[in-house]
Amino acid sequence: MKTFFRIIGTLVVLGVVALLAFIFVPVQRTGPVTQLAADFKPAKGQGEYVMRAGDCMACHTSEGGKPFAGGRAINSPMGVIYTTNITPDKETGIGTWSLDDFRAALYDGVDKEGHHLYPAMPYDSYRKLSEEDVVALYDYFMKEVQPVKAEVPETKLAFPFNMRFGLRAWNWLALGDAGFKPDASEDAMFNRGAYLVEGAAHCAACHSPRNLMMMSSGTNAKDAAFLSGGEIDGFTAPDLRGPQSGPQQWTTEQLAEYLLTARNAHSSATGEMALAIRDSLQYLTKDDAMAIATYLRKIGAGKGAAPVAEKAEVTPTQTLLTDAKPDMPLGPRLYLDNCAACHIVNGKGAGETFPALDGNSLVTAKSAKGLISVILHGAELPSTERRPMKLRMQGYDDRLSDEEVATLATFLRDGWHNKAPAVTAAEVKAVRDEAHH
Amino acid sequence: MARTEKKKDVVLVGFGWTGAIMGIELANEGLEVLALERGHDQATVPDFQYPEMIDELKYGIRYGMMEKPANTTVTIRRSLDETALPYRSLGTFLLGTGVGGAGTHWNGLNWRPMQSEYHLKSYVTEKFGAGVMTEDMTIQNYPVTYDELEPFFDRFEKVAGISGQAGNVKGKIVEGGNPFEAPRSDDYPMPAMPSTWDGVKFRDAAKAAGYHPFPSPGGIASKDYVNEYNMQMGPCNHCGFCERYGCYNYSKSSPQTAIIDALKRKKNFEYRVNSEVLRVEKAADGKTVTGVTYFDHKTGEEVFQPADLVILTAFALNNVHLMLVSGIGQPYDPVTNEGVVGRNYAYQITGGYTLFFKDENFNPFIGTGANGFCIDDFGIDNIDFAKEGFIGGAYWRAGQTNGQPGHTMALPAGTPSWGAGWKKGIGEWYGHSMNIGAHGSVMSYRGHYLDLDPTYKDRHGRPMMRMTYNWHPNEIRQTQFMKSKMEPLAKSMNPTTLQEGFKKEGAMFDVRPYQTTHNTGGTVTGSDPKTSVLNRYLQSWDCHNLFVMGANVFPQNTQYNPTGMVGGLAYWAVHHIRKDYLPNPRPLV
Incomplete structure (x- = not known):
């Protein structure tokens, strides 16, 4: 019995020590993945380009605030997280950070003092940045960004999320090896696309599902769930790999166009994607957009093959709309009265100006919130x-009731080739109410 | 107390079609450009959005998009011995306001003048002898040829997004287009719009009569379109709300669809709305201008805006008024026939037949501003002036531009205009009528001109501009000629009944019914400073850093809607400003 208690006691002591170590032992920081020549100098504009690809400005700038001075409130499932000041201000920004401090934030999610950052900062993706890009980005922030002295509100999440040391366990599980490993069986263009998608552009942050631990499912294409669709603030971030997904239905050129201009012959970007294009993707070179498109099309169901041209056919929905019989149901009637002028009775819209609704991932999304929101509040494409x-x-x-929007949305989700579940007036009311708050 | 703003390289007065063209072309040169717009800001959404825009009472009848005469108007008289009175109630022409200007509320009809119109005086005197001109006629040649302008017409058509069927590409006649048009270097950027039934009926009748019908060219998108500034249009849905309305569908060509969002991206471009330019300021030596003074309606004060280059890009009448109140160039005096500013004001003469068909249904609720078919068989190039006894011509068109019942529901003469009889008439004839219109040229004359009114002042204390204009016997003969040719064609279509609407001998200019907003002349372009305000590059003869755009530069009115010519001339002028003037600012002629 004595021995038993001794063992238990030892285990408890060991446990406490482990816990204390877990909490207090300094975090190991990942070093450079490549040793650069001592005289390495990033090319002019490279740092800014990496910043754009990484979309740093969007999160680290508050509404109407100075660039990179932080303070933007990010709504996470755990609560509101305020972004930090990443200008080179010595007191309130990152002016005193060394390259190693900076890299640790990007790779390991820890700040200069060793505090864990919340993974709203997508360091699980930034971890793939090359050392050249890390140096270029550091150089940009230190030399090209104007220092701004600005304190940001402290992030105060509720227990247990305020225990930042808990993130150490999250990091053990979520983080793979630092740096990007090209797929030797693929060409340079594919690998450039993979590097951007998996790294700086952090597409998985929205487009991959998250598990119970809020971790992205996979960090590269080898994981089937990677980029198979996710959720952000109740909106569906569409699947990018399934046979019905945009990237698999469009040509590489069209997908690149979409990333650069927020529109193509099929669709146009709304919501968070419109912002990502406005703030980040439109600044990519055409070559990089083509690389991303090439990669996304290759890792999807189409495996990079040219999309099958749609058959010219008249769907029953189109016939219903064209006949426009006086006793037609409310859904198609609302469509004719409000939507058909631009989106056309065949649901195909017109070129790059009016997006198609047939096969549109926003229309058929798992969550109808995006569709409802566009019907209620409209949408604007960013200027690129x-x-x-x-x-x-x-x-x-101001024109359609909750019931009418639900009926219209249900019609759209089931019209032409679309097959998505109905929408209720209660769902519409929830979106409408949210906007009034 | 006037405030002074920071100097700009270029200030543009008015932010409609020509302001937007000048803005983007000069901003692309890297210049600091400022556009001053008298009216409000407006964009497709929310300002033109559906269904609010489709309100005939608000916009079609009560002119919701137009400048209120209480703010800006002209005084009008018909002869030198009348006393002009202010045009207080909108009727014969409608002046727009706000960003996009008249380019937002036009019908979209887009043309290049016929070949003889560029050198009309030479053409008339060489071909028919000077004797065919009336004694008071002051027509003159453009100082620029069609061949010189052609690339700029082409460019404007591609920027604006014009749908149409070419009839003459590089001298090759193309079946289905206008065989009488001046040779174009390229097709229209978009195929022609489909026509409604009235246009098709007219086409068939015209063809049977041996004429040469072609689809009406217009700034209405027949498909999705992207122009050289990467701006976009979407295909028209034929709602029929073009003229007097902004297009909610991104389908009508306008500064908003063709240029403005691209221009707004430029950091060296700025525009200020509610900023009404009161005068252009001359330098002490009178050889240049120093900028403009405008009234800031937000702060209620006058502002001096210095600039190296001033370009008047407002509506025709406003451009002439600014020249007059700024004292640039000698005002025209019809008695002595001296002076230039205000000279050669002209308008447009229109007439037509309304045909009623008991058994035809024209679905009048669909249409576009540039709908239907035209013929140019009676165009100015095709008329023997000596034989017919007038100088001029007209193009004809049939195609319903709208189905708005409030102001375009035709009823046979004799139908009561109210009460049970009117209702019965509507029941019987709604949807059963169509029009054929003749859109005719107007020459310039000694007695038709613009000057400052001796009595009436505007709200800023400036003299209003006075218009002296009446129908001239030459145009009455022209329009009566059109009637004589149109009547047999209309009758060949076997209508149940028909009625004509052509001006007759002795007709006086009546400002009450709407006619057209094609006001031209007043600061005409020419090769002689004694008979023109602007040289061939639309540069002021008096102040070399002042350029003037708009239909006010036309020496006489063409037989067509003016926008194509206004746009072509703007691209011509800005090309020479960029290539020739900016490297060495000076009088270019």
Whole structure:
């Protein structure tokens, strides 16, 4: 019995020591994945380009605030997280950070003092950045960004999420090896695309499902769940790999166009994707957009093969709309009265100006929140270099009741080739109410 | 107390079609460009959005998009011995306001003038002898040829997004297009719009009569479209709300669909709305201008805006008024026939037949501003002036531009205009009528001009501009000629009944019914400073850093809607500003 208690006692002591170690032993920081030549200098503009690819500015700038001075509130399932000041200000920013401190934030999710960052900062993706890009980015923040003295509100999550040491366990599980390993069986373009998608552009942050531990499912294409669709703030971030997904239905060129301009011959970007294009993707070179498109198409169901041309056929939905019989149901009637002028009775829209609704991932998304939101509040495309027009669809919140929006949305989700479940008036009301708060 | 703003390289007065063209072309040169717009800001959504825009009472009848005469208007008289009175109630022409200007509320009809129109005086005198001109006629040649302008017409058509069927590409006649058009270097950027039934009926009748019908060219998108500035249009849905309305469908070509969002991306471009330019300021030596003074309606004060280059890009009448109140160039005096500013004001003469068909249904609720078919068989190039006794021509068109019942529901003469009889008439004839219109040229004359009114002042204390204009016997003969040719064609279509609407001898200019907003002349372009305000590059003869755009530069009115010519001339002028003027600012002629 004595021996038993001694063993238990030893285990308890060991457990406490382990726990204390877990909490207090300094975090190991990952070093450079490549040793660069001592005289390495990033090319002019490279740092800014990496910043754009990584979309740093969008999160680290508050509404109407100075660039990179932080303070933007990010709604996470755990609570509100305020982004930090990453200008080179010595007191409130990262002005005193060394390259190693900076790399540790990108790779390991720890700040200069060794505190864990919340993974709203996508360091599980940034971990794949090359040393060249890390140095270029560091150089950009230190030399090209204006220092701004600005304290940001402290992030105060509820217990247990305020115990940042808990993230150490999360990191053990979520983080793979640092650096990017090209797939030797693929060409340079594919690998450039993979590097951008898995790394800087952190596409998985939205487009991969998260497990119970809020970890992205997979960090590369070998995981089937990687980029198979996720959720952000109740909106569906669509699947990018399934046979019905946009990237698999479009040509590589069209997908690249979408990333650069927020629109292509099939669809246009709304919500968070429109912001990602406005703030980040439109700044990519055409080559990089093509690389991303090549990669996404190759890892999907189409395996990079040219999309099958759609058969020209008249669907029953189109016939219903064209006949426009006086006794037609409410859904198609609402479509004719409000939508058909642009989106056309065949649901195909028109070129890059009016997006198709047939086969549109926003229309058929698992969560109808995005579709409801666009019907109620409209949507505006960002102005981009290659397509400067802020094409804007008006909202119908003053014209259609909850019941009508639900009926219309249900019609769209089941029209032409679409097959998605019905929408209820209660769902519409929830989206409408949210906007009024 | 006037405030002074920071100097700009270029200030543009008015932010419609020509302001947007000048803005983007000069901003692309790297210049600091400022556009001053009298009216409000407006964009497709929310300002033109569906269904609010489709409100005939608000916009079609009560002119919701137009400048209120209480803010800006002209005084009008018909002869030198009348006393002009302010045009207080909108009727014969409609002046727009706000960003996009008249380019937002037009019908979209887009043309290049016929070949003889660029050198009309030479053409008339050489071909028919000077004797065919009336004594008071002051027509003159453009100082620029069609061949010189052609690339710029082509460019404007591609920027604006014009649908149409070419009839003459590089001298080769193309079946189905207008065989009488001046040779174009390229097709229209978009195929022609489909036509409604009235246009098709007219096409068939015209063809049977041996004429050469072709689809009406217009700034209405027949498909999705991207222009050189990467701006976009979507295909038109034929709702029929073009003229007097902004397009909610991104389908009508306008500064908003063709240029503005691309221009707004430029950091060296700025525009200020509610900023009404009161005058252009001259330098002490009178040889240049120093900028403009405008009234800031937000702060209620006058502002001096210095600039190296001033370009008037407002509506025709406003451009002329600014020249007059700024004292640039000698005002025209019809008595002595001296002076230039205000000279050669002209308008447009229209007439037509309404045909009623008991058994035809025209579905009048569909249409576009540039719908239908045209013929140019009676165009200015095709008329023997000596034989017919007038100078001019007209193009004809049939195609319903709208089905708005409030102001375009035709009823046979004799139908009561109210009450049970009117209702019965509507029941009987709604949807059963169509029109054929003749859109005719107007020459310039000694007695038709613009000057400052001696009595009436505007809200800023400036003299209003006075318009002296009346129908001239030459145009009455022209329009009566069109009637004589149109009547047999209309009758060949076997209508149940038909009625004509052509001006007759002795007709006086009546400002009450809407006619057209094609006001031209007043600061015409020419090769002689004694008979023109602007040289061939639309540069002021008096102040070399002042350029003036708009239909006010036309020496006489063409037989067509003016926008194509206004756009072509703007691209011509800005090309020479960029290539020739900016490297060495000076009088270019």
